[in-house]
Amino acid sequence: MAVRQTVARVVRPVVVRGLLAKERLKTGVTFNPLSRQWRDDPVPLFERLREKDPVHYSELIGGWVVSRHEDVDAILRDHHRFSSDPRRGPNADVLAALEVTQSMLNLDPPDHTRTRSLVTQAFTPRAIEGWRERIEAVISDLFAEIGEAAEFDVMECLAVPLPVVVIAEILGVPPSDLPRFKAWSDDIARTLEPSMSAEDGGRAQRARQELGDYFGAIIEARRAEPRDDLITSLVQAEAAGERLTHDELLATLVLLLVAGNETTTNLIGNGTLALLRHPEQQRWLRDHPEQVESAVEELLRFDSPVQINGRTTLVEVEVGGKRIPPQRQVILLQGAANYDPLRWERPHGLDLSRGDKGHLSFGRGIHYCVGAPLARMEAQMLFPRMLARWPNLRLAERDASFRPNVVLRGLERLPVRVD
Ligand code: HEM
Known part of the structure; x- marks a missing residue:
């Protein structure tokens, strides 16, 4: 074990450096998402890639990295030539042997169409509108818990709890199970990151198993006693025909939990940080709460919760x-596309009045985010209320620390002062 760790510690960086040197020699630029700069501020890295080599071969990952808005947008729309199913990629044999039931995220038509259509029925803007009052109440409860504190952590007090409480209620999970629910979601979301360790992998596998057993029990309970929740509607769809197998139902529930949590948390965290770093924009939104739809689209563009x-x-x-x-493998830099000067005027400027929905933060084409209306509504409700409740909202620390992630970009903590 110790020998393996030493080899990994000493040899891996040498191999990585060698591959990056080769990459730089060939193209004049490198793609290294594991670098510290990627974590702190990837925008300058995006710029170099987009300018020097917008369709770049990465020796490090053995795949192509695409950074222009036009190209990323076109590839996301072209599901006939670009697959979402990892079992059709370079590691097809290994993945097929694992026999894991894929969620819609990793499926191509016709299986994608079948599994997605059931869920989209529950996530129409009209259906989500029905959740408005409940979200309002959750926000009020969270504000009440913060009370008159002079300082608090936006991540801990707002960004983390809001999405998990909302999705748990939509699915129909008892509130007492929320802490377990959140822990499973975090452990599984780690598997999206290339920096995942063997330990993380083991933890994610355990979380999948436990969550599968947990949802399995709820599915049985809803079969016996239907309720007015999403799990019941999916169970009924499963019972109605061959449209969703039991394993697909489980994969769908796990995806809804994982896809909706950390992403929305990061929209709230990254969005709040952007407002705090741009006091004049913060003032503008405080004065123009009716413009919040435009503001949330710009916050999604400015610091995308999903970068890749x-x-x-x-x-x-x-x-x-x-x-x-x-x-x-083709890596699509959504975060880079959102800053492409060929698509955006003054991409570096945060302009909440921009009123442009052309960012790629929710993807494009047939895999366009199912939860986009829900995430939008949560953010559109939270930001104006937060600014009205705390007119003196400001950063408590100079530096904001981002989590060591590559795909899901979000903050570790975001302490603010409000006195
Ligand atoms: C700000 C928050 C969110 C962001 C930035 C985000 C981002 C994304 C992106 C980029 C995709 C496309 C993936 C691809 O093209 O392969 C996606 C798909 C998906 N998202 Fe979201 N998401 C967010 C919130 C949510 C929420 C709240 C839910 C559900 C409760 C959700 C459920 C899904 C599902 C089920 C898919 C798969 C769709 C498919 O494969 O057809 N997301 N999301």
Whole structure:
């Protein structure tokens, strides 16, 4: 064990440095999402990639990295040539042998269409509108818990609890199970990150198992006694025909929990940080709460909660003048596309009045985020209320620390002073 760890500690950095040097020599730029700079502020890295080599071959990951808005947008829409199913990619054999039931996120049509259609029925803007009052009450409860404190952590007190309470209620999970629910969600979300350790992998596998057993028991309970919740509607859809197998139902529930939690938390955290760093924009939103829809779209663009998306080529394709062979990994830098000067005027400026929904933070095409209306509504309700409740909202510490993530960009903590 000790030998393996030493080899990993000493040899891996040397191999990584060698691959990056080769990459720089060939293209004049590197893609290293594990670097410290990526964590702190990836925007300058995006810029270098987009300017020097917008369709870049990464020696490090053995795949292509695409950073222009036009290219990322086109690939996300082109599900015929770019697959979301990892079992059709370079590691197809290993993944097929694992026999894991994939969620809709990792499926292509027709299985994707079938599994997604049931969930979209529950997430229409109209259905989400029905949750408005409840979200209002959750926000009021969270504000009441903060009370008259002069300082608090936005992550701990607002950004983390709001999405988990809301999604648990929509699914129909008892409030007493929320802490377990959140812990499972965090452990599984780690598997999205390339920096995941073997220990993280083990923890995620245990969490999947426990969550599967947990949802399995709730599914049985809803079969026996239906309620007015999302799990009941999915169970009834499963019973009505061959549209969703039991394993697909479980995979869907796990996805809804994981996809909706950390992402929305990061929208609230990154969005609040952007407002705190731009006091004039904060003032503008305080004075124009009716413009919150435009403001939330700009906050999504400015610091995207999901920075990276991925696809696999099914055939040989040409992107930005480069030919990519079939069965290759394509990394889509949504965060970079959101700053592309060919698409945005003054991309570095936070302009809450921009009124432009063209960011790629919720993806595009057939996999466009199912939970977008819900995430939007939570953020649109929270931000104006937060600014009205605390007119002196400001950063309590100079530096904000981001979690060591690559895909899901979000803060560890965000202490603010309000006195
Ligand atoms: C700000 C918050 C959120 C962000 C930034 C976000 C981002 C994304 C992105 C980029 C995708 C596309 C993935 C791809 O193209 O492969 C996606 C898909 C998805 N999201 Fe979200 N999401 C958010 C909130 C939510 C919420 C609240 C839910 C549900 C409660 C949710 C459920 C889903 C599901 C089920 C998919 C898969 C759709 C499919 O594969 O067809 N998301 N999300």
